[in-house]
Amino acid sequence: MRRLEILNNKMSYPEYKQPLNYGQVGTDILAWWKQNSIFEKSVSSREGQPTFVFYEGPPSANGAPGIHHVMARTVKDIFCRYQTLLGKQVPRKGGWDTHGLPIELQVEKELGITKEDIGKKISIEEYNQRCRETVMRFKAQWDDLTEKMGYWVDLDDPYITFEPEYIESCWALLKKLYDKGFLYKGYTIQPYSPAAGTGLSSHELNQPGTYRDVMDTTVVAQFKVVRDAASEKLFAADDAAPLHILAWTTTPWTLPANTGLAVGKNIPYVLVRTFNPYTGAPVRVVLAEALVGKYFTEKGKEASSEDFKPGDKVLPWRIENTFKGADLVGIKYERLFGHATGFPVFENEENAFRVIVGDFVTTEDGTGIVHISPTFGADDFRVAQQNGIPALMVADDEGKLSPIVDRTGRYVAQMGEFGGRWVKNYDGHDQSGADYKTLDESIAIRMKGDGTAFKVEKYEHTYPHCWRTDKPVLYYPLDSWFIKTTAVKDRLIELNKTINWQPASTGTGRFGNWLENLVDWNLSRSRYWGTPLPIWRTQDGTEEICIGSIEQMKQEIDKAVTAEIMTHNPYANGEKVDLHRPYVDDIFLVSPSGQPMYREPDLIDVWFDSGAMPYAQWHYPLENSEKFHKNFPADFIAEGVDQTRGWFFTLHALAVMLEDSVAYKNVMANGLVLDKNGNKMSKRLGNAVDPFATIAQYGPDATRWYMIANAQPWDNLKFDLNGITEVQRRFFGTLFNTYSFYALYANLDGFQATETARVPHHELSELDRWILSKLQSLIKEVRGHYDAYDPTKAARASRIS
RNA sequence: GGGCUUGUAGCUCAGGUGGUUAGAGCGCUACACUGAUAAUGUAGAGGUCCCUGGUUCGAGUCCAGGCAGGCCCA
Numbered sequence: 001m002r003r004l005e006i007l008n009n010k011m012s013y014p015e016y017k018q019p020l021n022y023g024q025v026g027t028d029i030l031a032w033w034k035q036n037s038i039f040e041k042s043v044s045s046r047e048g049q050p051t052f053v054f055y056e057g058p059p060s061a062n063g064a065p066g067i068h069h070v071m072a073r074t075v076k077d078i079f080c081r082y083q084t085l086l087g088k089q090v091p092r093k094g095g096w097d098t099h100g101l102p103i104e105l106q107v108e109k110e111l112g113i114t115k116e117d118i119g120k121k122i123s124i125e126e127y128n129q130r131c132r133e134t135v136m137r138f139k140a141q142w143d144d145l146t147e148k149m150g151y152w153v154d155l156d157d158p159y160i161t162f163e164p165e166y167i168e169s170c171w172a173l174l175k176k177l178y179d180k181g182f183l184y185k186g187y188t189i190q191p192y193s194p195a196a197g198t199g200l201s202s203h204e205l206n207q208p209g210t211y212r213d214v215m216d217t218t219v220v221a222q223f224k225v226v227r228d229a230a231s232e233k234l235f236a237a238d239d240a241a242p243l244h245i246l247a248w249t250t251t252p253w254t255l256p257a258n259t260g261l262a263v264g265k266n267i268p269y270v271l272v273r274t275f276n277p278y279t280g281a282p283v284r285v286v287l288a289e290a291l292v293g294k295y296f297t298e299k300g301k302e303a304s305s306e307d308f309k310p311g312d313k314v315l316p317w318r319i320e321n322t323f324k325g326a327d328l329v330g331i332k333y334e335r336l337f338g339h340a341t342g343f344p345v346f347e348n349e350e351n352a353f354r355v356i357v358g359d360f361v362t363t364e365d366g367t368g369i370v371h372i373s374p375t376f377g378a379d380d381f382r383v384a385q386q387n388g389i390p391a392l393m394v395a396d397d398e399g400k401l402s403p404i405v406d407r408t409g410r411y412v413a414q415m416g417e418f419g420g421r422w423v424k425n426y427d428g429h430d431q432s433g434a435d436y437k438t439l440d441e442s443i444a445i446r447m448k449g450d451g452t453a454f455k456v457e458k459y460e461h462t463y464p465h466c467w468r469t470d471k472p473v474l475y476y477p478l479d480s481w482f483i484k485t486t487a488v489k490d491r492l493i494e495l496n497k498t499i500n501w502q503p504a505s506t507g508t509g510r511f512g513n514w515l516e517n518l519v520d521w522n523l524s525r526s527r528y529w530g531t532p533l534p535i536w537r538t539q540d541g542t543e544e545i546c547i548g549s550i551e552q553m554k555q556e557i558d559k560a561v562t563a564e565i566m567t568h569n570p571y572a573n574g575e576k577v578d579l580h581r582p583y584v585d586d587i588f589l590v591s592p593s594g595q596p597m598y599r600e601p602d603l604i605d606v607w608f609d610s611g612a613m614p615y616a617q618w619h620y621p622l623e624n625s626e627k628f629h630k631n632f633p634a635d636f637i638a639e640g641v642d643q644t645r646g647w648f649f650t651l652h653a654l655a656v657m658l659e660d661s662v663a664y665k666n667v668m669a670n671g672l673v674l675d676k677n678g679n680k681m682s683k684r685l686g687n688a689v690d691p692f693a694t695i696a697q698y699g700p701d702a703t704r705w706y707m708i709a710n711a712q713p714w715d716n717l718k719f720d721l722n723g724i725t726e727v728q729r730r731f732f733g734t735l736f737n738t739y740s741f742y743a744l745y746a747n748l749d750g751f752q753a754t755e756t757a758r759v760p761h762h763e764l765s766e767l768d769r770w771i772l773s774k775l776q777s778l779i780k781e782v783r784g785h786y787d788a789y790d791p792t793k794a795a796r797a798s799r800i801s
Numbered sequence: 802g803g804g805c806u807u808g809u810a811g812c813u814c815a816g817g818u819g820g821u822u823a824g825a826g827c828g829c830u831a832c833a834c835u836g837a838u839a840a841u842g843u844a845g846a847g848g849u850c851c852c853u854g855g856u857u858c859g860a861g862u863c864c865a866g867g868c869a870g871g872c873c874c875a
Contacts, residue, residue: 360802362802382875508805509804510872513803642873645873645874672871678870680871680872710814711814716872720813722812723813726813730826733839736837737838737840738837741837796814
């Protein structure tokens with residue numbers, strides 16, 4: 001061993017005739033570390049010292065590691081080693097993320113099946129077994145890279161998210177949230193195919209051919225403003241003429257579900273005095289200034305309103321007033337389809353029909369004011385929720401609240417004259433008759449008569465279609481389980497301000513803004529390979545139980561057996577428990593009133609798994625309470641910036657909800673590793689850099705030094721192998737040459753530096769004192785940079801130049 | 802469409818709170834050394850500080866608006 005030679009040779013400094021082989025140096029050092037358990041000792045020898053807590057964000061081993069993983073892990077390693085050198089004990093438990101959609105999709109691709117085939121062509125049991133095998137396929141490669149790049153982390157005792165203990169911890173945490181009232185069943189707006197009767201994933205929506213050009217009837221609707229204190233400023237004091245807000249929609253069938261109008265806060269709007277083109281009645285309308293030209297002509301500006309007769313092509317118009325969107329907020333308006341004409345009353349109606357701000361409002365098309373129907377649009381739903389605008393829901397036959405369209409794509413019976421009409425042609429009925437009207441057309445005709453339509457026209461636009469049925473997709477509320485993160489929003493924001501983000505802008509900007517606009521965390525995934533939701537419910541949904549441990553589940557099974565809902569307890573004799581589907585689906589429990597309870601079929605979002613790692617890695621809260629508390633929160637975590645809404649968020653959210661604490665005190669969000677031209681690396685483009693080949697050729701030291709010294713980790717790195725060559729020559733080469741120079745002359749003079757036999761300070765030459773002073777200054781500077789979590793400045797300060 | 806981010810020499814990057822002639826390393830050119838030699842030393846050439854406006858006595862730096870690239874989200 002070269003290193004041992006160096007350490008043992010007390011007589012002289014080795015002189016190298018050959019230039020260094022950096023790959024070989026890496027291999028030698030690794031072997032020496034391994035042989036002498038250096039990493040283990042770096043932790044065990046500091047027993048009793050203060051700990052520096054580090055969390056390893058679990059990678060997924062279902063793909064080969066790339067060069068960007070070397071980047072992320074270099075950052076992690078640097079700070080853990082720095083803290084170790086400062087004398088702290090830094091345990092580093094590895095982990096594996098094993099659940100989730102990417103693994104499922106990979107398995108489906110390999111088996112040549114789709115989601116619909118699961119449970120038919122292949123049993124859930126077999127399918128999940130395949131996922132389990134697939135997910136760790138590249139583990140050996142990952143371990144190899146970890147070792148070769150010199151990343152110190154404990155790979156012998158990692159946490160694995162599919163293990164029963166890990167899932168059990170997740171269940172225990174879910175139950176804690178449940179008991180605090182943070183878990184509830186609600187709905188979100190998701191793409192839904194009425195003809196297929198199923199929700200569509202974003203993945204399915206991104207299939208080629210789903211977006212098609214269609215010709216739809218569009219309506220610019222007039223919403224009549226209620227004259228009160230909020231709207232008084234719009235009315236001229238002495239003018240009682242009605243005032244309307246204009247909003248455009250390509251889906252007129254959603255207008256009866258309208259409960260709000262959204263404006264852009266800073267968009268300029270105008271009040272225009274004109275006439276309704278269908279009724280000829282004088283009106284005053286509000287729309288965005290930028291879109292006036294879309295509805296009014298130059299001719300109309302000069303036309304006299306006294307000469308106007310109903311039916312005239314040219315609408316005379318005058319701008320009466322100008323204001324910002326913010327001025328309109330809070331104004332109330334009358335419902336378009338009211339009770340008086342047979343439309344249903346709904347809950348919380350007094351809070352509906354208001355103008356609010358929507359961050360998605362533009363003046364690209366329409367009127368610059370967006371009609372909001374919270375049951376049929378994701379943006380609508382979100383902005384309505386944030387502003388306390390209710391959704392228009394009606395009771396179905398069983399008394400359950402549902403939207404005005406049923407799951408087959410038809411208006412519910414309560415919809416007055418339109419009750420039972422198909423929203424789109426989902427049943428394939430005959431549309432050829434001369435008198436045939438679509439629902440959109442019928443609604444537009446009625447609105448023209450009511451004087452609530454300002455403009456009706458056909459419009460061609462692209463709209464997503466179901467890839468299986470070719471029918472247009474409906475954005476529709478679907479049941480989901482949620483964690484009520486909005487309940488602790490203020491606390492999330494407050495505690496986030498105590499976290500040291502590197503770079504700071506990610507914490508205040510990307511993450512901070514995300515928290516400001518927080519919506520509840522949608523936990524539900526209609527999938528197979530993941531942590532099942534531990535909630536059992538009676539058929540009518542009135543009774544439910546959240547299971548927090550295997551022990552509790554067994555007890556509940558016993559109760560169910562006694563109540564003859566289950567024939568026997570499959571775990572009565574200490575059989576191994578697997579908490580995955582389909583096993584948990586075969587467990588039926590009994591409610592306090594004696595009803596059978598069925599498991600809610602959803603899985604939970606995999607991000608819950610990784611966000612739960614501070615607890616679940618120790619099987620806490622079921623055991624290891626002391627260990628957990630000693631290792632919470634983390635002093636430091638690091639991951640790619642793409643994790644901001646992933647791991648960084650779920651860690652934070654769970655810590656705040658469960659422990660009222662941050663999960664991490666310092667966090668570094670590193671950027672991407674791009675190719676040397678600044679393009680994203682991908683296997684398809686063939687510009688991906690192989691980390692193994694790179695490390696073998698250039699050695700781990702030069703590779704890591706290059707990555708850290710070249711650009712700050714949070715900036716994107718344009719990865720160029722020539723840059724590593726430069727680092728080798730410029731930094732490591734110079735270091736090597738400096739040493740060789742020293743060794744040559746030290747050996748000639750028989751000079752020997754030792755720890756103890758030092759020349760006293762006052763006998764040192766001025767030059768020697770200068771260089772020592774320089775060294776001390778450098779140490780101080782480098783430490784300052786490390787303490788500020790800025791490894792690039794630390795590296796550049798140490799650079800020989 | 803929104804949030805964040807980047808744009809300075811051929812390349813990779815520095816340039817608190819505005820202030821002379823805008824810097825470093827690599828690369829390039831020339832010279833020196835030839836017992837640090839797949840090195841080393843010295844010197845040099847090389848810039849529309851992305852664009853347009855504004856604030857100011859003065860803008861790479863501050864403000865506004867664009868353009869281009871990147872990430873995340875709709």
